[in-house]
Amino acid sequence: MKIIVTGGCGFIGSNFIHYVMHKHPSYHIVNIDKLTYAGNLENLKGVERKSTYRFIKADICNSIAMKKVFDHYRPHAVVNFAAESHVDRSISAPAVFVKTNVLGVSTLLNCSLEYSVQKFLHISTDEVYGSIQRGKFTEKSVLEPSSPYSASKAAADAMVLAYVKTYGLPALITRSSNNYGPFQFPEKFIPLVINNALKDKKIPLYGDGRNIRDWIYVEDNCEAIDHVLHKGRIGEIYNIGGQNERENIFVIRAILKSLRKPASLIAYVKDRPGHDRRYALSIAKIKRHIGWTPRTSFESGIKKTIHWYKSNTPWLRNTETGAYRSFYTKYYSKMGLSE
Ligand code: NAD
Ligand code: TYD
Numbered sequence: 001m002k003i004i005v006t007g008g009c010g011f012i013g014s015n016f017i018h019y020v021m022h023k024h025p026s027y028h029i030v031n032i033d034k035l036t037y038a039g040n041l042e043n044l045k046g047v048e049r050k051s052t053y054r055f056i057k058a059d060i061c062n063s064i065a066m067k068k069v070f071d072h073y074r075p076h077a078v079v080n081f082a083a084e085s086h087v088d089r090s091i092s093a094p095a096v097f098v099k100t101n102v103l104g105v106s107t108l109l110n111c112s113l114e115y116s117v118q119k120f121l122h123i124s125t126d127e128v129y130g131s132i133q134r135g136k137f138t139e140k141s142v143l144e145p146s147s148p149y150s151a152s153k154a155a156a157d158a159m160v161l162a163y164v165k166t167y168g169l170p171a172l173i174t175r176s177s178n179n180y181g182p183f184q185f186p187e188k189f190i191p192l193v194i195n196n197a198l199k200d201k202k203i204p205l206y207g208d209g210r211n212i213r214d215w216i217y218v219e220d221n222c223e224a225i226d227h228v229l230h231k232g233r234i235g236e237i238y239n240i241g242g243q244n245e246r247e248n249i250f251v252i253r254a255i256l257k258s259l260r261k262p263a264s265l266i267a268y269v270k271d272r273p274g275h276d277r278r279y280a281l282s283i284a285k286i287k288r289h290i291g292w293t294p295r296t297s298f299e300s301g302i303k304k305t306i307h308w309y310k311s312n313t314p315w316l317r318n319t320e321t322g323a324y325r326s327f328y329t330k331y332y333s334k335m336g337l338s339e
Pocket of ligand 2: 086087088127178187188189190192203204205206211212213248272
């Protein structure tokens, strides 16, 4: 099987490439990535020389470049991870989220139709449902996105489903909860907490710190995506949840305890505008139809993740590019914290 993976230099995409190359050594992967601040070629060390792997630096919004790649490689399947993915960035600069997450997806959908791709798997998020006080979202829940990020992802999901109905494109969608694990850029909550704690830097905690996320270890998500790619039904949506709901304050305390760092590093800061209180997914459908359930408890996943970041300090240092630093200089000063 020949698969185009977009956004394969980011956090989940790179984990997915490692996962697939290990599980299906005969598969060919073509990784298309624009290498934004979040894309890091270092995430793919070890696979770049394999004959079954190709990297192409390109923007999924560029229809000419995309056509060329589809024409040359004639993929059987496309798995689309490429996106702008950070809620805080979407609040300060929403336009690029609309561009990549909506226009970019529609470009890929057009190419997939034109080149008769057999499966288009779009990677979406639980954030499209919005926040839920009690109970869990199913795939049939109404979409009520809160941030420009989640709104752009909801728009993309609607485009994918429209291409299934209107043009018969064989596409399907996964919506996962918050991922954590190796190679996650340290602007997202868990790697940020680990990174700051390792450097004895203050850890900004939004609002009252009691917002809840359902954490999934990234390898579990990769396994679920692989199952959906092979066994999922066209036109369907599959929730992928970790079944590990934790308050943010709990997550910070667990990390600080494991690193033997003081609670005084926690700095309560102004809440994020439109901050969703709780995300929670029902995974009954993927369990029933695909036979997948998550394997990793939060306790074991966080232990592995902390170990990975402690053992990969050069990687962590290298992520601190100009873009990363200038964003955070502005951001930290807005929050009243010095970097
Ligand atoms: P990430 O920000 O770490 O990686 C995104 C990748 O996409 C980067 O390598 C970046 O260079 C690339 N990219 C961005 N714009 C591009 C463009 N125009 N053309 C080509 N490449 C481009 O994101 P992630 O956390 O790995 O998320 C991957 C996908 O999973 C996203 O679609 C995201 O919405 C979804 N998702 C993420 C989470 C999570 O917890 N991280 C949860 C649910 C869903
Ligand atoms: P994040 O990793 O940005 O994921 P998302 O907002 O997409 O769920 O944030 C996870 C949670 O952590 C969210 O409730 C916001 C909170 N948070 C903080 O309290 N401080 C921070 O510095 C960051 C980045 C997030």
